[in-house]
Amino acid sequence: MRQLLVINPNTSASVSALLQRHVQAAAGLHVAVRTATARFGAPYIACEASYAVAAHAALDAWANELSQHQPPPDAVLIGCFGDPGLMALRESSPVPVTGLAEASFIEAARHGRYAIVTGGERWGPMLQRLAQALGHAHALAGIHTVAPTGAQLAADPEAARTLLAQACRDMVRQMGVQAVILGGAGLAGMAALVQPQVTVPVIDSVVAGATWALRAHPVPPERKVPGFNVAWAGVSGEMTALGHA
Template sequence: MRQLLVINPNTSTSVSALLHTHVQQAAGLHVAVRTATARFGSPYIADEASYAVAAHAALDAWAHALASELRPPDAVLIGCFGDPGLMALRESSPVPVTGLAEAAFIEAARHGRYAIVTGGARWGPMLQRLAQALGQAQQLAGIHTVAPTGAELAVNPVAARALLAQACRDASRQLGVEAVILGGAGLAGMAALVQAEVPIPVIDSVVAGAHWALRSAPIPPLREVPGFDVAWKNLSAEMTTLGVTPDHRSG
């Protein structure tokens, strides 16, 4: 049975539970999903500062999970639509790593040009920068953010459904795209609810992440064993253990 580690890089256990439920449901019974929650940081990632801390928290949660489990995972999914720590974790992991955003970008691009709908205005430029870094700038036609954050939307699903369905229709009409991504861990399951009200495919970023875990990853791992190529100071014991000793630094 394949083992998938899902890392929630914020400290909200309710988001972790939502991620676990929807990833496991989408992955199926032949994949064992383990979910790790950030041990520090913000309960919701909504700006540059919380995003920066979340990257560290994702690395720490990964190191802690490796130290806590007898069997390492076969793949790792960063459960945030923004993928904090993606490149660093990919560099450090012997197994494939992706995030909700990258997985959703790949799935949406199969339909053609796409748009993103998500909660929180500050995510707009952050996601644009991520799309550029992942080579998706040409495929991404635009980003439509609604005022409430994903956490706020999750509190009132009925109101969220109406708001998000309208945002998806607006993105479809205004941008002329072939698909729209409904992005955010807190919005897991919402795409299926609004799909009947939207004339183009609506991609659930959490489901896209689970589907990615079921197929061969497009980017092979860079190393044979987990580890960081630096000697840490004043970080967690788990991260320090995976770092190099000062005598073995290469630079």
């Protein structure tokens, strides 16, 4: 059975449970999904500072997971629509690594130009920068951030559906896009609720992430075993143990 490790780089157990449920549903019965939660950091990532700490937390969660003597993962999915720690994890891992944002960019671009709708007003420039860094800015027409965070939207699904559907329709009308990404771990499952009210495909970032992770293969793997090749000081024992792997 294939093993998929999902890393929630925030400290919210409820977000981890949401990720576990929706990634497992997308992955199917023949994939074992397990979700690791950050051991430190913010309960929700909504600013540059919490995003920076989340990258460290993702590396720590990965190292801690590998120390638990469980079956090694066949792929790793960063369960945040911002992919904190993506490049560092990819450099350190012998298996494919992606995040909700990168996977969604790839999926949405299959339809043409796309827009992003997500919760948390500070995410706009952060996601624009990420798309540029990952080479996907050419197809990204615009980003619409709504004031409630993803966690707040998840807490009131009915109000969220109305707000998000209108935001998606606005992006289609204003930008003429061929797809809209509904981005965020806290918005898992909402794309299906919004889709009947939107005339273009609405991409669920969690489903996109699970699908990419299960299809991906190292080409070729950059390393045979996990490790950082860093003489760490002051980090967790699990990260230290992988420092010279």
